[in-house]
Structure formats: structure tokens, C-alpha cells
Amino acid sequence: MRTILFCLAILLAQAVSATVLYNVVDLGPGIACGISDNGYIMGADASGQLWRTKDGVKQSFAAFLFEGKVNSSGQMVGTWSEGSVFNYFYYDGAKVTKWTGGEAYNINNSGVAVGCDSQGQCYTILNGVRTALPTAYYYTYAINDSGTIAGLTPSGDGISLHSSDGKETIARYTNAVAYGCPTAMADNGHVTGYEYAYGTGMQWFIYDGQQFNWLPAGTRLSPNAVPLAINEFDVVVGVDGPNHCGYVYREGALVDLNNVISPSDGWHITEADDVNNNGQIVGSATINGEQHAVLLNPIPEPTTMAILGLSAVAILRKRQSL
Numbered sequence: 001m002r003t004i005l006f007c008l009a010i011l012l013a014q015a016v017s018a019t020v021l022y023n024v025v026d027l028g029p030g031i032a033c034g035i036s037d038n039g040y041i042m043g044a045d046a047s048g049q050l051w052r053t054k055d056g057v058k059q060s061f062a063a064f065l066f067e068g069k070v071n072s073s074g075q076m077v078g079t080w081s082e083g084s085v086f087n088y089f090y091y092d093g094a095k096v097t098k099w100t101g102g103e104a105y106n107i108n109n110s111g112v113a114v115g116c117d118s119q120g121q122c123y124t125i126l127n128g129v130r131t132a133l134p135t136a137y138y139y140t141y142a143i144n145d146s147g148t149i150a151g152l153t154p155s156g157d158g159i160s161l162h163s164s165d166g167k168e169t170i171a172r173y174t175n176a177v178a179y180g181c182p183t184a185m186a187d188n189g190h191v192t193g194y195e196y197a198y199g200t201g202m203q204w205f206i207y208d209g210q211q212f213n214w215l216p217a218g219t220r221l222s223p224n225a226v227p228l229a230i231n232e233f234d235v236v237v238g239v240d241g242p243n244h245c246g247y248v249y250r251e252g253a254l255v256d257l258n259n260v261i262s263p264s265d266g267w268h269i270t271e272a273d274d275v276n277n278n279g280q281i282v283g284s285a286t287i288n289g290e291q292h293a294v295l296l297n298p299i300p301e302p303t304t305m306a307i308l309g310l311s312a313v314a315i316l317r318k319r320q321s322l
Helices: 002-017 304-321
Strands: 022-029 031-035 041-044 049-054 057-064 067-070 076-082 085-091 096-099 102-107 113-117 122-126 129-132 140-143 149-152 158-162 168-172 179-185 191-197 201-207 212-215 225-230 236-240 245-250 253-256 268-275 281-287 290-298
Touching (some): 031 076, 041 067, 041 290, 057 076, 076 113, 113 140, 158 179, 179 225, 191 225, 201 225, 225 245
Parallel strands (some): 085 102, 225 268, 245 268
Antiparallel strands (some): 031 281, 049 057, 076 102, 122 129, 158 168, 191 201, 236 245, 236 268, 268 281, 281 290
């Protein structure tokens, strides 16, 4: 009998451990919202002050942060709020440049960022200098290393992709939606976003350049659930705001991150804001009633060789697309 109970205990332990896909690393009180492939992480402390960390070295900056992204050179772009007014900034590696009235969304590894002011005028930003985009660009939410920009169509019925040579591609949603929005784009050109149909909730998608793939088919989250990042391997992360849960889409399943971390650690993942090509996720979590910035390392954790290997894959894909 003891042998049977011992075997059952082992099987139960294996069943529980099999669901733990990420280890949680505490980055301190506050939030984390951006991570690069080589380990730069950006976030804000409990007072909202911007910080950046890499290899255990944290730097603070004279700026505040609501959301943002960081590239592999450590350059950052982001948005902060003062009351109901959104403002944005760009860090070029030496100084922070700020603008009032608008939002900045994303930055690529060449240092080119995208954003929009409160009048809907869209910009690229490079080295702290804004360049206005033509009126055909409508709410530019993402840019990849090829210089392709993703935004809304003016009617909100699809996504608009503008390549670096000025060519526009329109991809319209194929199912009945009330509205939709792209939110992030990988270097392979795949775009993630969401669509909303009145009364049925939010559904996330990946647009692969040919068609919309819904994540997964038939699954809907609460009306304010938003995907926030996608990597080269179609791993998508985001947040279900009303339910205070961070989500990951991987291996064909849309999963609450709280179901794939160790419950004994006491964390509750409230947001998943970014994912890099190594599968590392940054976001926010609560523990003992306090909000902390967190890094989620996939199990097994990526080694230096794995990181180099993934970088080589990304380079190969980019060359194949040229």
C-alpha cells in the first residue's frame, strides 16, 4: 500500500510540475513592459519613474512611464500620463526627448520608433527627431526591423502595412467585427492584434501576410483584453485587463500565465507586456498585495548558446525576406 501511495505521489508531483512552464524573477516594485533579445528590460518603479536594466545593472531616468518598448541597443520609447493627457518620450542612448499630447508605441533595432499625437498625426522618431508621416498612415502601432509599419485602416475594418519603400498593403478582417486593431509586429512580418464584435468579447489574431489566424478559433476574452507583443515564433503575450491576468499564446493554446507558473511562489501575473525571441516575457504581478515588475523565463531557461542560435535564425529569416 505504501508503495502504491508513493508512486501516486510521484505521478501527482510530475503532473503538477509538467504545467509549470515559466520561472518568475522579481524585478522590484513597479512594472516592466519591454524586453530586447539581448536582455535589456525597461520598466518603472512604484512611483512611475523610468528605469532600464541589463545583466543586473539598473539605471534610472528623468522620465515617467506608462508603457513602452526597448531595443537591443538599449534605446527606449514610451508613453506616460498626466491626468487624462498622454505624453511620450524617446531615449536615444544619451538623452530623453519628450513631447506632450500623444503616444509612442514601438521601436526597432535601428532606433526608429513610431507614434501619434493627440490629433492623430503619425510620426517616425529617430535620434529624438520626429518626422511626420503621410495622412495615409493611421495610428501606427508597430514597426519591425525591415522598417514596415503597421497601423489601422481609417475605417477600422483591417490593418494597413506600409513597407519602407512606401508600398501599402491592406488586410481586411474576414469575419464580422465591430472594430479591430493591430498592436505589434514581428520581424518576419507577422502582426498580432484583436477584433471585437459587440456582445461577444475580444478575439486575438495573428496575420501571417496571407490570412488572419484567430487565437484559438472560437475563444474570446473579456472586452478589454489586448495582445501586446509577438515574437518570431508566433508567441503572443497580452493582458485581460478586467480579470487582471496575463496571457500567453504558444503551441496552439491561449493560456492564463497564472496556470503555468509555480503556485507555491505566491505570484499572480496581472499583465504580460512583451516577449522576446528567446521566449522571455516581462510584465507585472502582485505578491502580498504589492505590484512588482517581473521577468518570466521559460523552462528550460534559454542559455547563451540558445540565444545566439535564435539570433542566427532571425538573421537567416531576414536575409530570406530580402
